Amino acid sequence: MTTEKKQAELIREISGVEPLKCMKCGKCSATCPAYNEMDIKPHQFVSYVANENIEALVNSKSLWKCLSCFACIERCPRNVQPGKLIDAARQIVLRQKGGDYLKDEEIPELLDEELPQQLLVSAYRRYKR
Amino acid sequence: MQRIGVFVCHCGSNIAATVDVKKVVEVIRSEPGVVHAEDYQYMCSEAGQERIAIAVKEHKLTGIVVCSCSPRMHETTFRKAAERAGLNPYMVEIANIREHCSWIHKDINEGTEKAVILARAAVAKVNLNTPLYPGESRVTKRALVIGGGIAGIQTALDIADAGYEVDIVEKTPSIGGIMSQLDKTFPTLDCSACILTPKMVDAAAHEKIKLYTYSEVEKVSGFVGDFTVDIRKKARYVDADKCTGCGLCQEKCPSKKTPSEFNRGLGNRSAIYTPFAQAIPNVPVIDTDACIKFKTGKCGLCQKVCAAGAIDYTQKDEIVTEKYGAIVVATGFDTIKLDNYDEYAYNQSKDVITSLELERVMNAAGPTHGHLERLSDGKAPKEIVFIQCVGSRCSDDRGKPYCSKICCMYTAKHAMLIRDKYPDVNVTVFYIDVRTPGKNFDEFYRRAVEQYGVNYVKGQVGKVIPQPNGKLLVQGSDLLDNKQILKEADMVVLATAIEPNKDVRKIATMLTASIDTNNFLTEAHAKLRPVESPTAGIFLSGVCQGPKDIPETVSQAGAAAIKVVGLLAKDKLMTNPCTAHADELLCNGCSTCANVCPYGAISYEDKQVNDHGIRETRRIAVVNNALCQGCGACTVACPSGAMDLQGFSNRQILAEVDAICR
């Protein structure tokens, strides 16, 4: 099995998403508030996994732009849940050595007076292993 | 002892590929009762059936086992073949070695072994079969059609034209159904009323057709050829014989604030009303929830102004009992409620409407007198967005998993009509797929694009966002350009999914007709018997069976009608001989069986019995073979084991169990 095939299977497993349920209506992309920041769009998450095009997916900046706001999950008419797919792709990156998207030394300059703990905690979980 | 012949079918390679048919023949020969066994390429073919006839003669067979496809497919075929060969048709059993064996197993050893066991079970059963003889029942030469939309009207007209009496029961005050609410019809754009109204008039005027409007089916009993139906004629509070249909009562009625059902709630109607001007019958009804007289006892204005003296506040619901030989369900559909789709802002904005509401807006008799305008402020829209598949093709519990089928076409129709009448209005259609199979349908859709400049965008809409300035921001996908679009619109029209009429489940239950998970009535066979319900004597017409447009509905209505005519043309029907019967010596008359019988087929008689020399009168269960449908509930309920089912007797089933477990 190729690495990409393995990874595609891993993404399916972690996310619990069946990409074949997708009917390609594009409602996820129509709904996504971070759409314009993404290079690979929410509806493409599904086809990238279905086509085992994982290398491109895990290198996509979309991994770090998804807000996990669940709008795509809520509105998907086929219960495909693209947001879970991109999260699983992110997990694959984070679970590798050196996959962190946030370096400790970056943090001090990102802080300000009002910044709530919740933000740091969430960002840690999103960006770091 | 029976003399049984076993016939093993190859079904081409369908069976022979995974079942060693020769081996089955060889093994089954040694089963008790089997005197002959052979295999053949296609048992259902004429040559195959001929082989059965020859074997019956040569081997003096008394019973037959055919190892072939499902009995649901060819049991009747082989029973008829046996009958032609001089056997009782109920001496035939089928071992299903195709659907239940060869098609699901890959390993030939496994398949062969299972086929042998299935054949053995069938042989064991036939050993205990007895000849059965169907009874006869009479046919009432009159049909009932439930629902007075285009499906019901067309079915009734076709049945009546063939010379049979037919009654239509319609629950609203007028026949006409959803079609009467449409403005224009695709793909020819004729005005809906212009083609429907004459049919409504024909139905009302036909000497063989009786209309029960504002009426509902209350109770159904009986069986094919002989149904008894209670129809509730709801009180109209208007004497139909006296009413001249002048309309003065509606004009004078002071209670005018009830949302009009006919106008999809977009306009109001009075408490005494006919749903629309061309209503048939043109006799109003009083909506007692809205009527001031009924609510407070005061008013009575309609009675005062009615010159014909037709208003009668004391009228009561009336139950009419009629006999029918056949019943057609034509209960139609409605659009789904959009409460699960608030991302499209239907409940938040008046300018987001359903396509059916748009029909009323575009219609000259509608709430805006046919002017295309925003319902919030009456302004003329400049930018209209249509959203397809709202609630259709949703497998997520919010909507319907099926395609509603008609939306692509009516949206193209709406887009075209708007661009034609208001060329300065821009029309955008968000679609997932455009599905336009049908004669002149795809050409119609292409005309909308190519001639009328309708902008089709491939992609679903995520959200409709009402703006402070009253406009609607439509956020959708353009999958071909890989863009997220934000489009400002004045109106948004939702191609709302359709669903079977809410009452259909209740009606199907009364008729014991089966219904699928989406509340569509099930056909007896999806391909070969599409207008019949599996319940004998019940026929399907229109959308109650599945989404369809007007031409298809009319075709199906005609097909249902001819099936009904075919039934009514018979004087007698053969009844199913697989019915229950009580062993007089075992029955103790306890009534347990009658309590579980869903058909009321069991009654009790005092009978003289001779129980091993003791003569006495006992109360004994008697089954009416015309009413019994052969479910077998009584056979298990019977505490003394007196009740048994012909064709599926305790001994037969136990023999099958034994054969399988051997």
Add this chain to the structure above:
Amino acid sequence: MSVNNEFKPKIVAFCCNWCSYAGADLAGSSRLAYPADVKIIRVPCSCRVNPMFILRAFEKGADGVIICGCHPGDCHYSTGNYYARRRMTLLFSMLDYIGVEKGRARVEWVSAAEGVKFADTMNSFVSKIKDLGENVRLGDIRCKN
């Protein structure tokens, strides 16, 4: 061959003519595989299944018995499956009482449209029975060789 040592359960499936038998046909015409251990007996309705039939099957060496009928509310005879459900609830608690493992007998609703469900149900039932192993509790020792 190792196949010979593998436990091949005997499983009897009672299927009502209108829904589940048709569902099994659909599983077949959709080529959905399930183990050949399952043998189907056609009955007009799940309410035709006498608890006696099930006991007899166990007595004769069946390892599992499954009764399939129309979904509640969809019975061709309106109410037959409700009777079946009640009868089987009682029977199963009795089986439990006399020591037949839970799960050897089962009731499932499979409609004529549910070929997939039919195959899934049979697959899961067979694997359950395989987990439980051979039925020894009710077997009639006189039936053994």
Add this chain to the structure above:
Amino acid sequence: MKYSYYPGCTLKNKAKDLDVYARRSAKALGFELEEIENWQCCGGVYPLGSDEIATKLSSVRALNDAKEKGQALVTLCSACHHVIKRVNDDMKNCDDVRERANNYLKLDAPYKGETEVLHFLEVLRDKIGFDELKKRVVNPLTGKKIGAYYGCLLLRPSGVMAFDNAENPSIIEDFIRAIGATPVIYPYRNECCGGYISLKEKDMAKSMCEKICESASGFGAQMLITACPLCMYNLNKSTDNNLPVYYFTELLAEALGVKEESEA
């Protein structure tokens, strides 16, 4: 009535107001919030991966603590509510998560999702009742036009959260009416504020919050209320205080006349 209470990290720190006013209001309304001992941070984000267990355990501990006391578990912060409610749903409905979490935690009795998880707003709606709340208001905020900002975490996914209609919610609007003010309904109230993205992508969060605030002001809102410290932070960053943002508990305490009360 006594509820177990899970405050969460931020309510002990930057979002003290959310917590303090909630406690005072609860007292005034006659119910008690009993803080779970030694609660641990929920993590702020529900782990979507179906193989994640460790990240769900802190929520399970809190849930089990409430179960042992026989109390419902009340939350205030939208993120905590989201995480705990979803973990609870996993413990109830997902055999794999339940089995593995219980194997790991070795509780006295396995936890199977028995605890009822309530957001403070749900307590007001379902336990107290907005009609009753209205009666208790001594200082109605008459004339104030308030936009409810739901954000995403309270509402979605609606199947699990079962908080309100995810696309057209009404609970905060009903709350606003109960405290005497006028709700302003605007379409962006259930759109995301950017959430954690504001740590690294400040512009992205800003543009999202601008849309929200613009829409709310456009429909006439004079202020926004929220239940989430992160939403509060993000919204504040983009409005320049043209549209002040408050915790809903602050307005509740004000309406109940307990805002200034020193904590007893």
